[in-house]
Amino acid sequence: MYKVLIADDEPMIRKGLEKLIGQSGQPLGSLRLADNGLEALRQIREERPDFLFTDIRMPKMDGLELCRQVAELDPDIQIVVVSGYNDFEYAQKCLSYGVKEYLLKPISKKAVEAALSKLVHLHAVQKSQAFVSVKRLEQWVGTAEAAVWSLQTAALREVLEEVKQELRSCRLKLSHLLDVLEEFSGLLYQKLNTRDVFAFTERLQLHDVASEEEAWSRFEDSLEQLLEGLKIKRKGKLKDPVEEAKQYIEEHLAEDVSLEEVAERIGLNASYFSQLFKQSTQETFVQYRTRRRIERAKKLLAQPHYRITDISGEVGYADHPHFTKTFKKYTGCLPSEYRNKLGIE
Template sequence: MFRILIADDEPMIRKGLQKLIQQSGQPIASLRLAENGADALLQIQEERPDFLFTDIRMPKMDGLELCRQVSELDPDIHIVVVSGYNDFEYAQKCVSYGVKEYILKPINKKAVDTALVKLAHLHAKQMTQAFVSVNRLEEWVSIAEDAIWSLKHPVLLEMIIKARSELTSYNLRLNQLVDLLGEFSALLNKRLNERDVFSFSERLQLFDVSTIDEAWTRFEASLELLFQDLRIKRKGKLRDPVEEAKHYIEDHLAEEVSLEEVADRIGLNASYFSQLFKQSTQETFVQYRTRRRIEKAKKLLAQPHYRITDISGEVGYADHPHFTKTFKKYTGLLPSEFRNKLGIE
């Protein structure tokens, strides 16, 4: 799945190129648009693209300067320069900045398709030869597939340790590791689904990771989730582990339930459960539990027969002042003020 960025100050060309890329048949994870080089550079820093299509003549920052800065920022981003005939000699100056292809205006479908095929080939070559051989990647995937399907947890953990140790020795950049782990995950999910017994969904999301350790943590958590998904399905329990955890939290909001207790309840390692929960809900365990407590408190405050001091205990706060402080932090109001806004004295 490719991440693509288009930089061009002419809306018609920008939109036209976007449409041709969408019609190319290439697998696209994201396709973003930038109005000039400065805008493109900001977007690249927010989310790294695999391919960059850029015009030459643009305001604020032209294509030549954009190519220069991108080559310094991340030389593995593949660049395609889009230029008019009169700008072609100027565009050729970008060759020292890693430009892989040129497209002359007016743009046509054949030129775009040809450029994308070339970029896809370069990307695949970069993925396999520069980091790890295809055979090595498939060997790791085969071990992981067998370990998960056979529910051999120690074998899965051993594979992760060995693969991480070997890949660490290559001193990969973050984007290289993200691409490789993404390829591993996609291939593993494909093989498990090809067994045509259970359905497995892709759980690995790495587009916003900021460190190598974070990438590995998410990758390991995704494998653990695949393992636990299969274990639960084999027992005939089809409920998602995170959904099961949410139900347990909901039923025990009045209690001081710990992350470790919930993880043990659903049969997951606590550290893995913590990562899986954050990945699924975009909140930590404590943030989610607190938010649900406050939401329940708001419902109880809307019922006049409940005393505020009783409500704090109902939502797990034995210390009433702590409940009041937390409620105001989340809602901007004290519990009494919240109730007064509802017209309840």
Template sequence: MYRIMIADDEPMIRKGLQKLIQQSGQPIASLRLAENGIDALNQIRESCPDFLFTDIRMPKMDGLELCRHTAELDPDIQIVVVSGYNDFEYAQRCLSYGVKEYLLKPISKKTVEAALEKLVYLHSKHTSPAFVSVHRLEEWVGEAEAAIWSLNHETLVKVVQQARVEISSHRLRLHQLIDLLDEFTVLLFKRLHSRDIFLFTERAPLHAADDEDSAWSQFQARLVLFFDELRMKRRGKLKDPVEEAKLYIEAHLAEEVSLEDVAERIGLNASYFSQLFKQSTRETFVQYRTRRRMEKAKKLLAQPHYRITDISGEVGYADHPHFTKTFKKYAGCLPSEYRNKLGIDR
């Protein structure tokens, strides 16, 4: 399955090329579109494609600059330049950036299919050492599961270290490594969950990692979350700590309760609680508390007998201007304007 990106500032050409690629018969994992070089480069930084089709003449950043930056970011990305300018100088400069094909507009289904066949061939030759067998992955998952279930932290660390050494030998690209580590986590969650004794919290996919070290660091942190979650459950703390934290936050919205205060209240390490809370809610502690405060403020604003200055204190803001600024950022209007929309004059 191949990840493909098309960069062209002309919508009709983007869509036409997209359709030709989709009709090529090649297995496509994703097909993203960019309307200029900067847009394409930002998307490439988030997730590298296998193949890039780019126009030469684009606003903000042209195709040549995009090719240069792409080659610097990941020289393994196979690039095809599509241009209406039959200019040998452009072709020469493109080749210096590792471009594999130079197609002239108007392009046809036949030329696109031929270009894709060439890219697929080059990709398979280059990436064949990157193969990691499903059997080997399942072995690592099984070893990690046994280490977590026996609460053997030392063994878990060794499993991760051994897997990293072997995986590194396959010379995976960053997005391939992230996909593999995500698959590792999904399989591990399923195995732990299938024991039908404790319900484990499913982990969110890895955040965008800038490099291999960052990807492995995030991956190890997720395994530690499984480890600590099991240890906590075996100690008899069967209440969901995040739900318990939410209840405590709700009951103390008028107070300046910190993450450390809540973590101590429910008996968790602050760093672990912070990760667990974000994994579960997709929000940081502060983001969640602010949202709940603003939602409560909306309810109070709907009650005419509450003065706006009193409401700020009710939701934990001793500084009234700070409250109005935060409310406007959250609701898109000032508290007084929100109240006016409800037909309340004061």
């Protein structure tokens, strides 16, 4: 049931529009009238309409200012501007405020019905889009990108099944579903390309799809082909993400590398990577990195030409006292004491 508000200072126009809209056949929940822009704005604040029909020239607040304020207040309200022939250029200025249609006086029944039909369609699209928020789409894309980059087919299929179930529950029209799937694909390729390792140029095209099943089939196939293509780019060598992480940590022990940085490097969500790393190594990321730093320090301490203060920097500790404290915690002795045990003065 749609709520409509008509704003016009001419009683005959108001009543005429009220009658034509009432006879349009559209399901109406309410149909209210206002004789100026200020009164219309007051009514909008009291009860939000779905559609607003407004004249251009009105006292107290004209139609242009009303459109501007409505756009700021609630841009989802669909606006139709009613204008005389001489106001045509003036009415066009309203387009920048999201006006969807304009009616030229004298108003015909056919024009009103066509305008309402357009508003109803836009309202339906708006409602369906509300079910697929940008944030939700980005979450799906992020998970899918991590699965593709780490060549985890099962994880990719899992997120695709989640996407399918949630979008099907929205009962989207085919045209909108195609838009969402193409947007998903575009964001995924964009995210993969930001890694600046391989060039991903293919894009999912669904303009010739005739059914929902065909859309899902092509969408899923395209993503699995993307993963398989990445395997080929890597010459078929499937890298274990934890081993890849270990190698990266080893190469950057002298730097303050974070879990998030390593996770991003190997293409995994930080939370998922943290759990996977702990399961595989039985250590947290920080525990593993610290242990490897101490083991590297012990090797360097066994070489007499290295000064202890230099070694702390070589294994990622800019603060020398912190290094000695950590070393003692892990080995039971200070770096100097460890050296003495090796017979190095």
